[in-house]
Amino acid sequence: MKEVKIESVLQVYDNLDELPNDIAELMKKAFDARQKSYSPYSNFSVGAALLLNNGKIITGSNQENASYPSGLCAERTAIYYAGSQYPDAKVLKMAITAGSKLKTTVTPIPPCGACRQAIAEYEVKQNAPIEIYFMGETGRVVKSDSLANLLPLVFDKSVL
Numbered sequence: 327m328k329e330v331k332i333e334s335v336l337q338v339y340d341n342l343d344e345l346p347n348d349i350a351e352l353m354k355k356a357f358d359a360r361q362k363s364y365s366p367y368s369n370f371s372v373g374a375a376l377l378l379n380n381g382k383i384i385t386g387s388n389q390e391n392a393s394y395p396s397g398l399c400a401e402r403t404a405i406y407y408a409g410s411q412y413p414d415a416k417v418l419k420m421a422i423t424a425g426s427k428l429k430t431t432v433t434p435i436p437p438c439g440a441c442r443q444a445i446a447e448y449e450v451k452q453n454a455p456i457e458i459y460f461m462g463e464t465g466r467v468v469k470s471d472s473l474a475n476l477l478p479l480v481f482d483k484s485v486l
């Protein structure tokens with residue numbers, strides 16, 4: 327038996343003002359998208375914005391459903407739209423902002439496990455890392471250089 331240590335290195339920005347301009351712009355698009363969230367059940371709204379290598383910015387928000395599991399997270403709404411509209415484009419960066427409508431969310435909100443798996447599919451497909459930036463409504467912004475950093479031991483097509 328031997329132990330294996332898995333490490334992830336993340337960068338943490340104190341607030342939006344510390345972000346490079348292009349990322350602050352992308353995060354602003356995520357904020358705009360969040361306004362379009364349909365989340366009457368959880369009252370938790372999420373916005374995501376993707377920058378593609380063809381220059382397009384694709385946004386998405388969480389879309390809920392009376393049949394709860396039929397709803398979809400913001401990140402997957404955005405990345406599936408990107409994949410269906412621009413199948414040959416690479417996703418370079420993703421910005422995510424999230425928060426409750428009932429209280430102010432100051433902690434960075436990372437993508438859920440299902441979204442990490444979905445984003446991983448595209449990272450593997452395009453063979454290039456996707457930078458992920460995530461935050462609450464205000465406060466710190468966390469950056470991951472790749473999705474792989476957020477989902478060690480990924481299950482992907484290489485085993486099929």
Ligand code: THU
Pocket residue numbers: 365368370371372387388389390397398399400401436437438441
């Ligand atoms: N949600 C997202 O949109 N992205 C995540 O990564 C986590 C959760 C949504 C799903 C649901 O509409 C609400 O947030 C509460 O879970």
